Amino acid sequence: DGGITQSPKYLFRKEGQNVTLSCEQNLNHDAMYWYRQDPGQGLRLIYYSQIVNDFQKGDIAEGYSVSREKKESFPLTVTSAQKNPTAFYLCASSITSGTYNEQFFGPGTRLTVL
Amino acid sequence: AQKVTQAQTEISVVEKEDVTLDCVYETRDTTYYLFWYKQPPSGELVFLIRRNSFDEQNEISGRYSWNFQKSTSSFNFTITASQVVDSAVYFCALSEEDAGNMLTFGGGTRLMVKP
DSSP, X not given: OOOEEEEOSEEEEOTTOOEEEEEEXXXXXXXXXXXXXXXXXXXXXXXXXXXXXEEEEOTTOTTEEEOOSBTTBOOEEEOTTOSOOOEEEEXXXXXXXXXXXXXXXXXXXXXXXX | OOEEEOOOSEEEEETTOOEEEOOEEEOSOSSEEXXXXXXXXXXXXXXXXXXXTTOOOOEEETTEEEEEEGGGTEEEEEESSOOGGGOEEEEEEEEEGGGTTOXXXXXXXXXXXXX
């Protein structure tokens, strides 16, 4: 089955700790994205990558970091610098970064800071 | 700057009623794309439709239909004969040609269909 997997589904973190969210896709898509969703709000772009070994900041990149060493994988690290990390995180991918390409989303990871 | 507004934060209907979800957008680009996504309780966003700025033809897919009007910068979504399984949060999103494939999402409309 082709798709996007995110793990874990639920994640708890203590304040001051870094945590890494996994995102893997087997759709052979070039572009990948990370979004943050807060309760009752829309999605906001954190980082995106149009090709392996390249990525750009989105609207709310502060306190986050990413890597794109493989086409299939785009992990997101939430660092201790992120002031309010509790949120629902969604990973997405698209064939290319063209405007016309719909993005396919993973099931999400719900991060809670204790 | 681009902006997407979904003024209806929550809508509640009874099964079999028709319901329209509103979406109004702002953009200075002449080439852009509009999307609708569905987010069921499981959390994963499901792609529903894509429309480019040069195609104002309305589209129907089963019980779903979309009305794109450039004159009013609107891209409304209608569900006919709603069902309980339609209960979800629906997002409208905009992508401009100059912004690559970056999506700007509206705040979403939570639709509750009661039996």
